[in-house]
Amino acid sequence: MSVSSKELAHKSIKSLLIRQSVPASVGILFMTVNVLIDTVFVGRWIGSLAIAALSVVMPLTLLISSLGMGIGIGGSSVLSRALGKGNRNKALSAFAHQLMMTFGLSSLFVIAGIFFSDEMLYAFGAQGEITAPAKEFFFPILFAVPLQALCMMGNNVIRAEDKAPFAMKAMIFSALSNILLDVVFIKIFDLGIFGAAMATALSYLICFLYVLWFFIYRSELRLSPGHFNWNSKLAAEILSLSTVTFARQGVIALLAVLLNHTLFEHGGEHAVTVYGIISRMLMFALFPVLGITQGFMPVAGYNYGAENYHRVRQTIFTAIKYAGMLAIIIFIVILIFAEPIVSVFTNDELVMKDTPGALRWVFAASPIIAVQLIGAAYFQAAGKATKALLLTLSKQGFFLIPLVLVLPQFFGIFGVWVAFPIADILSTLITGVFLKKELATQLKEA
Numbered sequence: 001m002s003v004s005s006k007e008l009a010h011k012s013i014k015s016l017l018i019r020q021s022v023p024a025s026v027g028i029l030f031m032t033v034n035v036l037i038d039t040v041f042v043g044r045w046i047g048s049l050a051i052a053a054l055s056v057v058m059p060l061t062l063l064i065s066s067l068g069m070g071i072g073i074g075g076s077s078v079l080s081r082a083l084g085k086g087n088r089n090k091a092l093s094a095f096a097h098q099l100m101m102t103f104g105l106s107s108l109f110v111i112a113g114i115f116f117s118d119e120m121l122y123a124f125g126a127q128g129e130i131t132a133p134a135k136e137f138f139f140p141i142l143f144a145v146p147l148q149a150l151c152m153m154g155n156n157v158i159r160a161e162d163k164a165p166f167a168m169k170a171m172i173f174s175a176l177s178n179i180l181l182d183v184v185f186i187k188i189f190d191l192g193i194f195g196a197a198m199a200t201a202l203s204y205l206i207c208f209l210y211v212l213w214f215f216i217y218r219s220e221l222r223l224s225p226g227h228f229n230w231n232s233k234l235a236a237e238i239l240s241l242s243t244v245t246f247a248r249q250g251v252i253a254l255l256a257v258l259l260n261h262t263l264f265e266h267g268g269e270h271a272v273t274v275y276g277i278i279s280r281m282l283m284f285a286l287f288p289v290l291g292i293t294q295g296f297m298p299v300a301g302y303n304y305g306a307e308n309y310h311r312v313r314q315t316i317f318t319a320i321k322y323a324g325m326l327a328i329i330i331f332i333v334i335l336i337f338a339e340p341i342v343s344v345f346t347n348d349e350l351v352m353k354d355t356p357g358a359l360r361w362v363f364a365a366s367p368i369i370a371v372q373l374i375g376a377a378y379f380q381a382a383g384k385a386t387k388a389l390l391l392t393l394s395k396q397g398f399f400l401i402p403l404v405l406v407l408p409q410f411f412g413i414f415g416v417w418v419a420f421p422i423a424d425i426l427s428t429l430i431t432g433v434f435l436k437k438e439l440a441t442q443l444k445e446a
Helices: 003-009 013-045 048-084 088-115 117-123 128-160 164-188 192-217 232-285 287-305 309-345 349-362 366-381 385-406 413-440
Strands: none
Touching: 003 287, 013 048, 013 128, 013 164, 013 192, 013 232, 013 287, 013 309, 048 088, 048 117, 048 128, 048 192, 048 232, 048 287, 048 366, 088 117, 088 128, 088 232, 117 128, 128 164, 128 192, 128 232, 128 287, 164 192, 232 287, 232 309, 232 349, 232 366, 232 385, 232 413, 287 309, 287 366, 309 349, 309 366, 309 413, 349 413, 366 385, 366 413, 385 413
16 A cells, blocks of 8 residues: 555545545546537537537447446445555456456447447437537547546546546646647648547547556556456446446436437427537536545545544535535526626527526526535445445436426426426435435444
C-alpha cells in the first residue's frame, strides 16, 4: 500500500475530499465543456439538425462505453476496500479483472453495433431528417468506444490509488484534443458531422494513451501474469457493483430513447434539439457536485474497508454539505441566466424561444440532489450492491421514465420538463430514508 493511499485513513476528511474532488471536478468540467463546445461548433458550423443527431447517437455510444465506467467504479470499490484491509494481492487481481472485463464486453457491443446499426439508431430516436447525420456520426465513434471504455475504467482505478490529479489530466487531454480537432476537421477541412465524429474518436485514443502511460510509469499497481488468472468469485463481486453504474447508464439510455421519441411526437426535430441543449447543460452545470460524488467514493470505500465507520459518517455529512451548497449556487445561476446560456448554442429563434423555460424547469429541484447522489454513492463504496442499485435507479427508472410516459399525455411537452424536478424530489426522499437508517445502524456513533 502506498503512502498516498494510507493517508485516506488519517488525514482530515475535508482535506481528503478537496484533494479527491477538485481534480475530479476539473476533469468533469473539461469533459463537459468539451461536450458543450462540440455542440456549439456543430450547431453553428453545421446546423441545428446536427445537434439532434448528436442527441440520438451520444446516449447509444455512452451506453457502450459506460461498461468501462461501471467496471471501473465497481472494481475500484473492491480495490479500495482491499487496500483498506491491507490485501494488496486482491487489489491487483481486481485491477486485472477490470481490464479483461472492460475490453471483452465493450468489444462485443461494438460488434453488435456494426451488424445492427440501423435498428439501434432508430431505437434511440433517429427519425426523419435526423437519420442521415446520425448514421454519419455513429460509425467513427463506435470503433473508438473500447478505448473510451478503458479510459473510464482506468480513471476510476487512478482515483482509487489516491492519485486524482492524473485522472484529471487524462480528461483534460481528451477534452482539449477534441476541441482542437473539431476546429481542424469541421472548420478547416469542412468535413461536417463526420469530422466531428473523427475528432471525438481521436480524443478517445489520446486519453487511452495517457492512461496507459500512467499505469506503466506512475501506478502503484504492478500487475504480473498470475493476476490475470480468472477468478469467478472476484469477477462476480466486481460485476455486482458494476451493475449499479451500468444499470444507471442503461436507464439513462432508455430515458434518452423515450425522450427523443416523445419529443419528436409532440414537437418534431425542433423539440429534440431543445433537449439536446438541455441534456448538455445537465452534464455541464452539475460538474462540481458530480466531482464531490466521485471524490467521496474512494475516501468512504477505503475507510469502510478499514472499519473506520466514524470517518465514513463524517465523510458523508461533509460531502453532502459542500455538494448541497454548490447545487444551490448552480440553481440560482440557471434561474437568472437561462437565456444567455441558450444563446451560446444557437441563433435559431424557435429554439431560443422554448429552451430557457424548459431549462429552468429541468433544474428546479437541483438544490436537493446532493443527498440522492452522495447517498447512492455511499452504498456503492461500501459494497452494498442491492441498495446502491435501487437508489441509483430511483430517479430515472422508478420515477422519471413513468412520469415522461404519463405527463405529456395531459400537458404536452411541458409534461416532459416538469417530470424532472418531480423525479428529483421523490428519489431524494427515498435515498434520505435509506441513508438515515444506515447512519442509525451500521454507522451509528459510538
